[in-house]
Amino acid sequence: MIARAVANILKILELTLPPLSILVLHGPNLNLLGQREPGIYGSLTLAEINCLLEAEGLKLQAKVAPVQSNHEGILVDTIHGALGQHQGILINAGAYTHTSVALRDAIAGVNLPTVEVHLSNIYRREDFRHHSYIAPVAIGQISGFGVQSYLLGLQALIHYLRNDQGTST
Numbered sequence: 001m002i003a004r005a006v007a008n009i010l011k012i013l014e015l016t017l018p019p020l021s022i023l024v025l026h027g028p029n030l031n032l033l034g035q036r037e038p039g040i041y042g043s044l045t046l047a048e049i050n051c052l053l054e055a056e057g058l059k060l061q062a063k064v065a066p067v068q069s070n071h072e073g074i075l076v077d078t079i080h081g082a083l084g085q086h087q088g089i090l091i092n093a094g095a096y097t098h099t100s101v102a103l104r105d106a107i108a109g110v111n112l113p114t115v116e117v118h119l120s121n122i123y124r125r126e127d128f129r130h131h132s133y134i135a136p137v138a139i140g141q142i143s144g145f146g147v148q149s150y151l152l153g154l155q156a157l158i159h160y161l162r163n164d165q166g167t168s169t
Contacts, residue, residue, distance in 0.1 A: 019061050020161055022154065023086040023112075024053055025075055026068035027094030033119075040120050042146045049147055053090075056151050060158045072100055079106040088157045089114040090150070097122070097132045104133040113160055117153040118143035 026046060029036060034045035044052075050066040057064035065086065067078050075096070082089060089112050096103050097116070107114050114137065121144030122129040135141050139160055142149045 019063055020088070020158060021063045021065060021086045022057065022157060023078070023082045023089045024050070024064055024066040024150075024154075025078060025089060025091040025093070026066065027075060027092060027096045028070040030092060030094055031068050031070065042119060044147055049150055052147060053150055053154055056154055057158075060155065062154075062158050064154070072096055072102055076102050076106045079103070079110055082112055083110050086112065087161050088112055090117060090153050090157055091115070091134065091138075092117050092119070092150070093134055097134050098129055100133055104137055107134065108137045113157060114138045115153040115157045115160075116141040116143075117149045119146050119149055120144060 030046055033049065034043055046068060050064075053064045053066065067075075069075050069078070075093070079089065089107065089110075091103075091107075091114060093100065093103055093116070097118070114134070116132060116134045116138045118141075122132070124144070132141065140153075140156055142153045142156070145152060
């Protein structure tokens with residue numbers, strides 16, 4: 001009887017979790033999704049991916065705030081601005097994944113849980129794509145599943161924020 005009451009209370013609390021806010025960063029050339037190399041990146045546009053992320057966020061009681069820029073400094077400034085505004089970052093840094101110490105340092109500097117995602121499997125592509133400056137400062141990385149990489153990354157980040165924060169290594 002008590003166990004059932006506790007389960008019901010937990011269910012009610014689960015429904016009224018405070019909403020999380022997740023910054024979603026899309027790096028260079030991702031504004032061309034849907035027309036740029038669809039064999040590698042798929043046929044969905046960035047707007048369609050953002051709609052899917054926002055819908056998934058609603059299901060998971062999280063607000064998704066997408067930002068795309070082809071400019072490294074804007075991405076760095078956006079990461080800095082996430083402090084006090086967002087609880088986590090989902091990032092597809094595009095080519096900056098493999099070149100940007102500045103993005104890596106910005107993520108480390110704000111110390112917000114971050115998940116790195118890629119539409120394609122970066123480890124099955126050119127050698128220069130095998131190295132990520134983001135991965136060492138992220139809580140995880142998902143690549144190779146097309147748009148599912150974004151959705152899985154969002155789910156994992158929200159799960160981490162709600163359940164595992166501080167217990168992952």
